[in-house]
Amino acid sequence: MxxxxxxxxxxxxxxxxxxxxxLILFVWLLGHMLGNMALFQGADSLNSYAAWLQGHPSLWVMRTSMLLVLAVHIYVALTLAMENRIARSSGYAVRTFQTSGSSRYMVITGGIVVFFLIYHILHFTLGVVTPEFHDGVDAAGNHDVYSMVVRSFQNPVLAGSYIVAMLLIGTHLLHATRSMFQTVGVNHESYNGTIRIFSQIAVALFVIGNCSMPILVLAGVIGLETR
Ligand code: HEM
Structure with missing residues (x-):
């Protein structure tokens, strides 16, 4: 202690x-994306996956732990950014949190991630943004998450807002993964190039994977299922 x-x-x-x-949050995000990709397999697949998650005995342990991890991440980020600001205003040469420009950029894009998170939970979890799509039930009696997601993304404004959000979250993750490697001491000319490529691939997978859902719905490749 x-x-x-x-x-x-x-x-x-x-x-x-x-x-x-x-890193914990990024791994969670990749897991969330992979789970959501059940959308590509159809309504039964996504709805039964969502029902399994909602009924999981450790759901609230998981939710509470992730909220705690997020709270610590935000609190420490703000503390470091503030220290950095104070150091700059008093003319210290040493910078505590990346470079000052990058630190400011991370705080702004981090704020966008939090804003998106609130909007997203109001949308899909609480059904406040599109209540008319939220309460459907499929033939198996499961919450019809598939129709909720598809009907939402058939709206170009909603789909567009998700695509823009994923791009902005992607830029936050790109800076974050790079500085994470530097923090843990992986910072050397001979492998900085590899690190950059590794970070870019991981973040590109996140952005492409998440954007593919609204894009394929908008393009009509994924649509509502009629029985
Ligand atoms: C196109 C991208 C995304 C899609 C299609 C999507 C889809 C969903 C859906 C359908 C739910 C509700 C599940 C249910 O109630 O059964 C959900 C919940 C959630 N999503 Fe996403 N999501 C996306 C991106 C994100 C991102 C980028 C984040 C984080 C920044 C995120 C964080 C969450 C959280 C925290 C929940 C609540 C989890 C819970 O109830 O325990 N999602 N998402």
């Missing part, structure tokens, strides 16, 4: 906390 508190009190320790919590 003491070690944990000591780690929090140093700048490098907090950067490490950022890296670890960021």
């Amino acid at each position: 003491n070690r944990l508190i000591r780690m929090f009190s140093t700048s490098i320790g907090r950067k490490l906390v950022m890296a670890v919590t960021g």
Whole structure:
């Protein structure tokens, strides 16, 4: 416990906390995307996957843990950004959190991620954005998540907002993955190029995978299923 508190009190320790919590969130995001890709297999597949998730005994443990990880990530990010600002205004040469421009950029794009998250939960989880699509039930008695997602993405404004959000979240992740490797000490001329490519591929998979859903619905490749 003491070690944990000591780690929090140093700048490098907090950067490490950022890296670890960021990595956990990124892995969750990739898992969420892979799960959502059941959309490509049709209504039965996505609806039974969603029903399995909603009924999982560890659902609330998972939700609470991820919320905690997100809260720590945001809190530490803001602390580091503030330290960086104070250091700059008092003319210190040492920067605590990436470069000042990048730090500001990460706070802004991070804010966009949080804004999207609230909007997204209001949309798909709570059904506030499109209540008319939210309460459907399929033939098996499961929540009709498939129709909710497809009908939402058939609306160009909603689909467009998701595509723009994924691109913005992608830029946050691109900067974040790069600085994460630097934080954990992987920063050397001979493999910086490989790191950059690795980060770009992981983030490109995230952006392409997530954008493919609204794009394929808008293009009419994925549509409502009639029985
Ligand atoms: C095109 C991209 C995405 C699609 C189609 C999508 C789809 C969904 C759907 C259908 C649900 C509700 C599941 C249910 O109630 O059964 C959901 C929940 C959620 N999504 Fe997404 N999502 C996308 C991207 C994202 C991104 C980028 C994030 C994070 C930044 C995210 C975070 C969440 C969270 C936190 C929940 C609530 C999970 C829970 O209820 O425990 N999603 N998403």
